[in-house]
Amino acid sequence: MSSSDSIALSVVGDVYTTTGAYKRSICMAAASGNWAVASSFDKTHPNWTYASLNAKGDTALHIAVALGNTRFVEKLVKRTTNIEHLEILNTDGNTAFCIAAISGNIKIAKILFGKNPVLLRIRGQDEMLPIQLASLVGQLHMVKFLFDKTGEELLINLPFEDKVKLFFLTFTCNIYTRALGLLKEYPRLATSKNEKGLTALEALAESTFNKHATGYRDFLRLFFNALEEEDTQVLQSEKAKEAMFSAAKSGNFMVLDYLFNYNPNLFLEVNSQGENLLQIAISNRQTSVFRLIFHKGAYRNILALHVDSKGNNILHLAGKLAAEGRFGSPINQFIIHSEELWFQEVEKIVPPIYKTMKNEESMTPKDVFYKEHLELSEKAIIEVNGIANNYLFVEALMITLEMSAFLTIRTNDTSGKHPLFKEKIWYMIFLLSVEIGVSLCAVSMNCFTSVIVPSSWSPSTNYINSRLARMTFGVLFALAGFATFGIFGSISGVILIYSFVPNWVICVSVAWCGFTFAMFYVFLYRTLYVSARLTLALCRQYGATVLAKLGYEISWEPFFLD
Missing domain, CATH: 1.20.140 (Butyryl-CoA Dehydrogenase, subunit A; domain 3)
Structure with a gap:
């Protein structure tokens, strides 16, 4: 089970496993959002608002936040006079605010943050900040909200290791304006590595390119300038080559363009499977990368001549069926027509002799295309x-x-x-x-x-x-x-x-x-x-x-x- 799965499961654990009739009643009231029942214990059990109710150490606030009962949370927070009660951790190490971050409930997060802004810096499960927990489970809207609330004071007081984590979060979540701000303040982030050992360049190359995200071009410009100033050899290293192949596979053509401007020789490199940049772009149907290479003139012609270890030229690769899921779920005739257009475009840049070249299976590119797309074509005709x-x-x-x-x-x-x-x-x-x-x-x-x-x-x-x-x-x-x-x-x-x-x-x-x-x-x-x-x-x-x-x-x- 992944860490993100375990974190998500910890939020929705068994809230009813408890001892004591009144605790069970409060658990059920918090879970269902029944404020009238919960508040009826004010006289008999005045500490019910912050008492531990189950084996996980959840309070009524933890339970209400986990199940998204906004009105219950609002009333409970409003009557809380001691803001330290909002900072109580359950056995997983999460505050109610951490749970709101994990569940992605921005309304509840606003209520809790408005009452106690310190919650933003209190670490939760696995010693992660709320913003890190939100990113780990894919709550991108929550990540952006928390970044907006993250002040300069918090950033200054954070250890550099946490700054690195926040930096990686910004560009992997397409929050490039905040990534730009962090990089201006701490240029050495450009050469940092994450917990997986990936450099910022490699992680950026693997990230999905969002052409509509604001600040992306400015961020890339500053990133490569900082990269060159901090480490003049990094753009000539093996890491740069691996980043180039990752960018080609993910379709991040702007990173590729910057890499080529800093080191044009990367164009002619091959990966461990003997594939060059053009072959990777064609195999993964990355049209933006293909267009970029298409305009590189002599480089394009050299790359088009490459033949892999199985005797396949780039037209053989274009003839293979695109990976499942590449087009989402459109109707089959649109898929095969797009595949045909792709094959024809690649055909334009190969020498005439490559159009009839046979691979080690004695198949020409057209034979490969026909074999790979036969089933799809029959479905399309129907x-x-x-x-x-x-x-x-x-x-x-x-x-x-x-x-x-x-x-x-x-x-x-x-x-x-x-x-x-x-x-x-x-x-x-x-x-x-x-x-x-x-x-x-x-x-x-x-x-x-x-x-x-x-x-x-x-x-x-x-x-x-x-x-x-x-x-x-x-x-x-x-x-x-x-x-x-x-x-x-x-x-x-x-x-x-x-x-x-x-x-x-x-x-x-x-x-x-x-x-x-x-x-x-x-x-x-x-x-x-x-x-x-x-x-x-x-x-x-x-x-x-x-x-x-x-x-x-x-x-x-x-x-x-x-």
């Missing part, structure tokens, strides 16, 4: 066919609805007045929306019909993205058709049919139609986003092919589905 059938059914209903509406709308007097426009203009809007909606749905149906035509996938057919391309265009045309008739057709139809009702009723109906379709697209945001990206990638691919046949060479930035 998925695509199912989606196409569903869309065909929905579009058939939509066209039927549109034609029925077109045939039933009255066409007598067109001189009446309606909101915003004259009736004649509303007729034109309605007819155009029907015409455009039906046309778009018809085009979409053609796309989906071509998708469900039986086909096979094999190495000789190169890629299968034409099937996904047709489905993607079909989805976009279908959604455009639904939007056109759903919004403009519905609004104009309501106005034309119910012209006898007051204008405010029509306005409410129109607003409701708009809201309904707005929500429809809000919920489909991710689908639309992915479809738009795939469409752009396909257009670029086909555009480049056409221009190449006309004698024009054009190259776009590598474009992937991350």
Whole structure:
């Protein structure tokens, strides 16, 4: 069992294992948040607010905090006159504030801190500060809250070992503004090591890069300046090389960029498995690292020539299926299309002879790609066919609805007045929306019909993205058709049919139609986003092919589905 698991379990232990009827009653009251029952012991047992209630030494405050009973905690803290009662430790060595930090309950932490700020520096389980306990169990919001409450006085009085722990916490939790402040005050933190023996550079390289975190660039700039001033050899050492490979694996391209600026020779290093930087980026599908190497010109060409001990060049590695979980849980056709785009991008930078090179298993890169992705492609084809059938059914209903509406709308007097426009203009809007909606749905149906035509996938057919391309265009045309008739057709139809009702009723109906379709697209945001990206990638691919046949060479930035 890990230390984080044991700490978490200690918070939610058996609070009812106690002796004495009144102690059991208070335990149950604190656990359920029943203040009336607990306060009824004021006369008979006035010390119940700070008495040890069970074998773990928990007080009522410990129990209420562990189970998140905020109102109970608030009332208990309010009536506590001796703030030292808030500093009581249970047998695990935790104060109630430590338990609040572990559970991530910021509201309770604010209540306790407001009453007794000293709680911030009282160590808990395993001699760790509350902020360290919160970080250990992954309560990042609590970590940020506690850092905001950590004053300069506390930092000055902390042993350097604890400053190191706080420094590592700041950048691993993406709190770069505080990491920047610590580094300005204590530059030698740049060369410090954590309890696992990792240097700050190695830990930073392994950390997940958050491009939206504020202060990251400033922190990196100061970090590498401090690193060079404190130890001029560290950026030339084996530690720097290991950090480079860790950064490539985690996708931390900004750390890589700084490393290259300080020591360009790192580009050509290989790890213990004989893999160079480009191979690691391709195997782990780190597109940001690939883009960085893509713009390094001569270095990129040298790295692309490397062949590993099993005879695989970088295109063989690109042909292997990405690690499970790399894409989260999207639908299979998006995964395989992204894999195909990735394979094609890598194919652009390898020499022509590498495209047909065989590894020790006598397989070319395309053979590897086909073998690795065969099962995924079969699932994707089944998925695509199912989606196409569903869309065909929905579009058939939509066209039927549109034609029925077109045939039933009255066409007598067109001189009446309606909101915003004259009736004649509303007729034109309605007819155009029907015409455009039906046309778009018809085009979409053609796309989906071509998708469900039986086909096979094999190495000789190169890629299968034409099937996904047709489905993607079909989805976009279908959604455009639904939007056109759903919004403009519905609004104009309501106005034309119910012209006898007051204008405010029509306005409410129109607003409701708009809201309904707005929500429809809000919920489909991710689908639309992915479809738009795939469409752009396909257009670029086909555009480049056409221009190449006309004698024009054009190259776009590598474009992937991350």
